[in-house]
Amino acid sequence: EAQVTQNPRYLITVTGKKLTVTCSQNMNHEYMSWYRQDPGLGLRQIYYSMNVEVTDKGDVPEGYKVSRKEKRNFPLILESPSPNQTSLYFCASSFSQANYEQYFGPGTRLTVT
Amino acid sequence: AQSVTQLDSHVSVSEGTPVLLRCNYSSSYSPSLFWYVQHPNKGLQLLLKYTSAATLVKGINGFEAEFKKSETSFHLTKPSAHMSDAAEYFCVVRSNDYKLSFGAGTTVTVRA
Numbered sequence: 001e002a003q004v005t006q007n008p009r010y011l012i013t014v015t016g017k018k019l020t021v022t023c024s025q026n027m028n029h030e031y032m033s034w035y036r037q038d039p040g041l042g043l044r045q046i047y048y049s050m051n052v053e054v055t056d057k058g059d060v061p062e063g064y065k066v067s068r069k070e071k072r073n074f075p076l077i078l079e080s081p082s083p084n085q086t087s088l089y090f091c092a093s094s095f096s097q098a099n100y101e102q103y104f105g106p107g108t109r110l111t112v113t
Numbered sequence: 114a115q116s117v118t119q120l121d122s123h124v125s126v127s128e129g130t131p132v133l134l135r136c137n138y139s140s141s142y143s144p145s146l147f148w149y150v151q152h153p154n155k156g157l158q159l160l161l162k163y164t165s166a167a168t169l170v171k172g173i174n175g176f177e178a179e180f181k182k183s184e185t186s187f188h189l190t191k192p193s194a195h196m197s198d199a200a201e202y203f204c205v206v207r208s209n210d211y212k213l214s215f216g217a218g219t220t221v222t223v224r225a
Contacts, residue, residue, distance in 0.1 A: 004156070040122070042203060042215030043157075090156060097211045100145070100164065104156030 002027045004105035006091050012111045013081055021076045021108050023091030031097045032074040033058065034066065036087040037107075043090065049074055050097055081112040115140040117206050119216035126194045127224045134189040134219045136204035145207040146187045148178055151218075152200045160202070163187060174198070199223045 004025045013019055025032065033048035035058075045058030049068040063085055065077040074093075078085060088109050092102040120135040138144060145164045149157040161172025168180040174197075178189045187204060204216040 040217050042117075042217045043213075044215070045213065092157075100147070100162050101159045102157075102213075104158070106154070106156050 002103070004091055004093055004103050006089075006105040006108050008108060009106065010109050012113065014113055015082055016080050019078050019081060019110075021078075021089060021091075021110070023074045023076065023105060024072050025074075025091075025093040025103070026072065027093065027095075027103065028071065029093035029095055029103070030071070031095070031099070032068070032091065032093045033102075034064070034074070034076045035090045035092065036060065037090060038087050046076070046089075048097075078110075081110075083112050086110060086112050115144065115206050115208050115212075115214050117204050117214050117216040119202075119204050119219050121219050122217065123220045123222070125222040125224060128196055129193050132189075132191040132194045132198065132221065134202050134204075134221070136187045136189065136216060137185055138187060138204070138206045139185060140206060140208070142209055146178075146180060147205040147207065148172065148176070148187075148189050149203045149205060150200050151203065157203065160189070194221075194223050196223050196225065 007022045030051045034046040035043040037043045044060045046064050047066040049055045091105040094102045116139050118137045147162045148160040150160050151157045161170045163170050163180045171177045176191045201218045201220050203218050206214050
């Protein structure tokens, strides 16, 4: 089944404790991106990747890192999480940046205390 | 710069009655426009898209949207709501450099 998977789905952590949220897709997509969803703000892009080893900042990259060492994986790293990073995070992928349809993962709900 | 405004944060309808979700956009060029749906605890799913072809766009599950350039609107409609339509809906505009801007979302509640 074609899908985007994220782990973990739920995470509660404390300020400053490094964490990684994994994202994997099995559709051989070149383009992958991370979004955060906050009430009343819709989705905002954090980082995106056009292909392996090619990443770039989205609208709200501060406090986040990403890497794209393999085509299928695009982990999101929070080196020192803070409470304002409490949010719902989505990973998405598509064949290319120009492709119309993005496939979204199920989301990761992160709480930083 | 581009932006999207969803005019209603919450819409409540009775099952079997029409649904209207309103979306206005601003863009300095001819945009591509999308509606996505998010069911509880799920990721977003593409409902329909407008990409400068026909102005009336049909999507999945009986939804359709009409692009009106003069009104800068892209409202989503469905003639008869079903309980399974209860979800959050996002209007999205895409720029020429493929950047997506999401609206704040409209939550749809369907009453039995």
